Amino acid sequence: MPPRNLGPYEVLSVIGRGGIGTVYRARHRESGNAVAVKLLGPPPACDPAAARRLAREFEALRGLHHPNVVRVHEAGVHEGYSFLAMELVEGLDLRSYLSPMLDDAPGGGDAPCTGAHPLPSTGGCGCDPGAWSDEPESQSLLTPAEGDPVAGADAIRAFAALMDEPDTGPGPEPSCHEPAEGGRIGPVLAEAAPLSPALLERLNRRGRLARLHDAVLQVCEGLAYVHARGLVHRDLKPSNIMVDDRRWVRLMDFGLVKLASDAASLTQHGKVVGTYRYMAPEQARGEPVDHRADLYSLGVILFELLCGRPPFMARLAPELWNEIIALPPPAVLAMNPGAPTRLALLANRLLAKDPRERFQTAEEIAAELRR
Structure with a gap:
């Protein structure tokens, strides 16, 4: 006790x-x-x-x-x-906040403006419990199936059981610069199964996309502030982004944060820290990282929220590292033609393997979103 x-x-x-x-x-x-x-x-x-x-x-x-x-x-x-x-942040994590089921709740829908429309009551309470607990993986963004008798907070939690994984802490030495045993990583696209019409309809609801745009802009503003103070989060993922009941976004769980100027200690050589599915290629290789690794993680989050699945789907860590390092991600618009073009292109640019080919600062991303 x-x-x-x-x-x-x-x-x-x-x-x-x-x-x-x-x-x-x-x-x-x-x-x-x-x-x-x-x-x-x-x-x-x-x-x-x-x-x-x-x-x-x-x-x-x-x-x-x-x-x-x-x-x-x-x-x-x-x-x-x-x-x-x-x-204490009362609200929802980012993925739950972007559940299409929230559109059907009173006060959800087309009201993304910060502070203007409180979130509907869901019973949620956020203070980054994902920092402590293993987070479930799931096969489908739409859980339960349409027509199932699940509503309110239960429906939002069901939808939220997507592709978040436990953070690793210092991990094993990565072998991801070599092809996985029994397979050869070449310049081919990561597997991109077609999305169902029902899923596309829910992903592209106007209210949901407005919430997504506003939330990503706020994430960029928070990252810009953190990066300007020489800090790198290193574990950005949906469960570490909370939205309170006034629709203000908070960056959470800075337990892996490091000073960008302290390049020698950002990672021990050959060690991997962070959450595998959201880490940048340089992070997966156990190399020193700077603030652009956080921007890559934001790209993974944005891709996932636009397409209903992360860009790389391998279940085992060595295979996932190989995909992150060697495979081009699918194009967002090829998977979801109805996604907003600006957000889709932004996500794919953030997923560039070479940090120099990404947006270079969170301020740049915010400026693009305000255009």
């Missing part, structure tokens, strides 16, 4: 659990303000690497103040428990 009190905070309820810790809703006893508290287990159960990650997240975030970046309050150790108190 966790302590009932952590420093000045009273622990109230569980928000999310994972292999290395738990996220709780808590209350500051003096102010009464609600917060989210990330709590690691006590020694010896607490992984020292997880404790370092928690400390790194606090150090990176404590001086940041931006509407699109989650705020942290304090970090500490209480009776052997390492904890981080942070802003």
